[in-house]
Amino acid sequence: MANKVKEAWKAGKAVVNGWLAIPNAFSAEMYSKAGWDSVTVDMQHGVQDYLSCVACFQGIQLSPATPMVRVPWNEPGIVGKVLDAGAMGVICPMVNTAAEARALVQYSKYPPAGTRSNGPIRAGAYGSSGNYQKTANDEILVIPMIETKTAIENIREILDVPGIDGIYVGPSDLSFSYGKEPKLDVEDPEILAIYDMLLAETGKRGIAAGLHNGSPAYANRMIQKGFKLVTIANEVGLMVQAATAAVKAARG
Amino acid sequence: MANKVKEAWKAGKAVVNGWLAIPNAFSAEMYSKAGWDSVTVDMQHGVQDYLSCVACFQGIQLSPATPMVRVPWNEPGIVGKVLDAGAMGVICPMVNTAAEARALVQYSKYPPAGTRSNGPIRAGAYGSSGNYQKTANDEILVIPMIETKTAIENIREILDVPGIDGIYVGPSDLSFSYGKEPKLDVEDPEILAIYDMLLAETGKRGIAAGLHNGSPAYANRMIQKGFKLVTIANEVGLMVQAATAAVKAARG
Amino acid sequence: MANKVKEAWKAGKAVVNGWLAIPNAFSAEMYSKAGWDSVTVDMQHGVQDYLSCVACFQGIQLSPATPMVRVPWNEPGIVGKVLDAGAMGVICPMVNTAAEARALVQYSKYPPAGTRSNGPIRAGAYGSSGNYQKTANDEILVIPMIETKTAIENIREILDVPGIDGIYVGPSDLSFSYGKEPKLDVEDPEILAIYDMLLAETGKRGIAAGLHNGSPAYANRMIQKGFKLVTIANEVGLMVQAATAAVKAARG
Amino acid sequence: MANKVKEAWKAGKAVVNGWLAIPNAFSAEMYSKAGWDSVTVDMQHGVQDYLSCVACFQGIQLSPATPMVRVPWNEPGIVGKVLDAGAMGVICPMVNTAAEARALVQYSKYPPAGTRSNGPIRAGAYGSSGNYQKTANDEILVIPMIETKTAIENIREILDVPGIDGIYVGPSDLSFSYGKEPKLDVEDPEILAIYDMLLAETGKRGIAAGLHNGSPAYANRMIQKGFKLVTIANEVGLMVQAATAAVKAARG
């Protein structure tokens, strides 16, 4: 049950991450074979729920990509369920304080590090037998999203919470909370300065910083900058973009 | 219940057609908004069945695109069901003889033109009330696929079957049946000569010829050549292609 | 595994039958509790497929109603599957000849009466253990639909086919095939005369005649006339009718 | 993305609202065509979850009705998800205090009015491009349910919370909390007096009052009284009521 994202990070490498909004296992399976290091089921803004997440995990695990999830909210029921289903990383939206970060860690880790309930119905069937409960706390990544002004103000306390493996930046919500237009691939200097600060603070603590991107070019630039987990849009966005271009080109 | 594909053909225009393999209404809805004139649910090679077809039709009809279907086989049960669900065109694989073409027309048309059973459970709710049964035979397109050597040998008899509105060419099966490699966007002169013959024979009879394409550029070339219904790959293919390119570009 | 429809018929009673077009077990469950003697899943014109039929059967069997099915077509695969799922009666569309009626009986009965394959995955779990295969041929109703001019011309041969328990008349298709407007609750004398003939011919042979109706009043009249299986519209039709009336009444 | 319910309210008109308990897009689609101004997916007491809500929204949007939702609980995860899916109004059960009302507004509005996270996966595809985030706070209705004695005691503080567009009364829970029998279409003077007070208090503040009704006649009376959003039962209730009547009438 070694987590390949964690291994990549240990080796200093950046991880290119896919993002699933379509609640369908076939779609997830085909998309996951495109070369991603990890693929994340987006239960917050994607058209996903718990059972579609399980189905997508099955699709993802038919490829070499590591299955992760963005939960809809920092709530113990759903965090436990997606971990039981086999998530190797939990990205959690709107973590604004150290208390919220500690709660997320509690929900995600078995005792004594946390209060996760035992019963890895699907997750336990992977990896060496009987070993899951012993390695889960180490292998599964806990990744709060940093996407508000409040979170930025509390960033040091959040990052100091034991059990946090990385952070994930949501650029459009972050911009929104600073009174700016909500968008990806920002060039706003104030936001870019925040990115620099986040890279510095995570770097000091040996944890990873991730970022949601709108385009591969921007994602590549952010890898250069030091982000270790970069996502590009989502599968439905790429599909619609490709379809729109195909229609135009076919019409000539 | 006017069929916009039929109207486009009457106006001499080519129709750019989408193709759905993912059995999901949300995916179908988003994809259909990309500008297609029509979108076809592929029940033959797509991961689609009857209920997913109904769901995809709902997604398609939230866009301006005309909903069509490729049935899995020339069988009266399924032809009737997809028409009742609201298909405005039926593309049928592997129609190799005039008898098979006549059967397809029979399954697709109400008496006296055919033997379709009355009960347009969903289709009847669209268009002006009570009118569906009076206009369906005229408005719904019946489109046999021409994709074998046998079909080519019988082409004139097939095209002469009353009720056929067009044909749709499956290039990879056609190539396969001529002992060639099965592929789209063919440049093989023998196959291209068949295309010319099909365009000539359909043109004579005032019916449309359609073609499945692998790329927008080839589709555009085929519109220039005279094809009136061009499809580009399918939505899952476009998505995987875009994802593969995005991963590569992000890695740099 | 006694079939209550069969028992009612033996007692000379008419059966009031529900009709399911919505592919949902909860909807089927609630609707089935409304007092129907039997409820039929309409796989031909309803928005139903095999798995939704199984789900609806579960809903129906939570009420006292007997579960039946209208198959999409006279095809051995689907007939076998719905029987295995627990159908206690099979209504089959468009049976126009004795040969077609014989085929339907073959598909529906175990050897030596027919060629149905053994494997009642769900049906076998009901009734006394191990008994299903011994009683199925007697208890399950085989009911061809008589709904074309051709069928009327062949009616005596069709009714003479051993194993036929009743017929079911589709008024709109019957009218259609006689060049009339396709509708339920017909008053056309030619069609009504056909009903009289069908009641006489089935009566002679001790088998039941059924009819699809658009309104309860007409259904009641047809019970008086001698029909032993009367359906009223379908659940979605009743719902939309009630909703339309409710909206109007609320607006005043 | 203009909200027709809001426009009706501005014009002083009452809105007749449908209510969906059946988790099926086809059923939702047919029901929504019955003439409702808006149709609400009931995720609290209906047999609905998030994915069935999305499916029902697709069905609703194939009619002119405005899609709304009753969320299962005042919880940020689900409020965000249904808004992203395209809800134009959020009815929230059991809002008993101003603090709870403020929380609901926070979950429902983008910054700076609230803390809704950006990512309108399906909602953003409707309305003019890029405009969704700018208009959502104004167009989407936030409607707490007033259905307990506590809520009545706190009503002025609740109604004064900025961002509340209306209230929705649940008569059976309200009666229950006052120690009365839980029922719709109440004639109890104490409850009717509460209705008068609610109409007066909402009227003063220029916001709408809504009510759940059991019959069209009562709904009509309540429109006369001043309620601006009236629902009549739900679709499964209307269906079962109609079915029960049909069975009785058919039996004669």
Next chain:
Amino acid sequence: MANKVKEAWKAGKAVVNGWLAIPNAFSAEMYSKAGWDSVTVDMQHGVQDYLSCVACFQGIQLSPATPMVRVPWNEPGIVGKVLDAGAMGVICPMVNTAAEARALVQYSKYPPAGTRSNGPIRAGAYGSSGNYQKTANDEILVIPMIETKTAIENIREILDVPGIDGIYVGPSDLSFSYGKEPKLDVEDPEILAIYDMLLAETGKRGIAAGLHNGSPAYANRMIQKGFKLVTIANEVGLMVQAATAAVKAARG
């Protein structure tokens, strides 16, 4: 709507309980016919969500077993929904304090005992008409899980909360929280002493104690010991165990 589990407890009998992790109504139906007194849908660690729970309830109710549920978390939205769907007992994980136990009772009971909202969409269709709301508070079992050291420390206060009908012990979480290996069928003296204490304390108060077991033999031993609700593994575990044995035996 008499609850057979409650009746068994009144009669001093132990209840043998099934456990569903597979989100499928057919599987639930077949499994429930195996002789269980009750069958519980496991929404916490099972691959279940709300709609699969409803489907499984339909399957369970086709057998004599009483339908119960383990909710994913102590949260009012989901507790209300599963009760509306027909749960006759609610097992709630991780109840560690009297306050949490009181919250669970509040969510589960109608006024004045609690704050459950009225709308038993499916549950109300069972039992004598109109009676559901009058009997639900008495008939539906509220069963907190006792599975942490904290819960054991607070056990008397928890058990004293009015409305608690029993407790359910999760052995692996309990062991985990005491720093032991998380497992079922424990022989650890410290844990067994806790069992004795729990049996004594529940016995004094006339409420039932339940236990999750890994094997029938251990479950039988625990019945002897005084547990009144014993579960054996879950259906998928039994299936995989049987399959593994079958493969080995077939290979010889």
Next chain:
Amino acid sequence: MANKVKEAWKAGKAVVNGWLAIPNAFSAEMYSKAGWDSVTVDMQHGVQDYLSCVACFQGIQLSPATPMVRVPWNEPGIVGKVLDAGAMGVICPMVNTAAEARALVQYSKYPPAGTRSNGPIRAGAYGSSGNYQKTANDEILVIPMIETKTAIENIREILDVPGIDGIYVGPSDLSFSYGKEPKLDVEDPEILAIYDMLLAETGKRGIAAGLHNGSPAYANRMIQKGFKLVTIANEVGLMVQAATAAVKAARG
């Protein structure tokens, strides 16, 4: 895309095969990990349809087992669809004549060996790129079921049809057609003599004989006898059997 069943047969080994009746990917996934060489989705008597078959294939392919299918009937549409979905073997019921066997081969093989249409939507994504169409005819097993007296009478002609890789015996249908009780694990000498004949005739031609069994012990005996593909019951049967035993043992 090497077929491990084929490889086992080449090596003279028997294959132990699982059988899926539950239409659920999670259930299929867990069951497939139990050690089977191959797992077959039963679309004939199982509660399976095309989309559930695809889901089960995803579950199976998360284990080392080879995915196969029993189609509902010898029909080109469904044979093509399950092959496109990734079936590595097609077991077809009720093949009674050489003509039927030839039809099955035609449906299952690409030109020139057959008439299968090109479009391996999911199957093509496995194995080395672009290679699927070149290897499919060799790697995919075509296995008619021999389960009637007629088939036995035509056995030599059936076995001589080019492209047949093996046969699969359905003991209960075979017994049924000989006027015997339909059951598995038969000891009837007439049927056992037929088994000997089938083993001899298949052996002569170098093709495999398979058998459906009710118990591991009988399956093991049949391996000794020479059968090369043995199935034991199905997953739902094993589950119910295990559950029944567990209930009894728990009660003591």
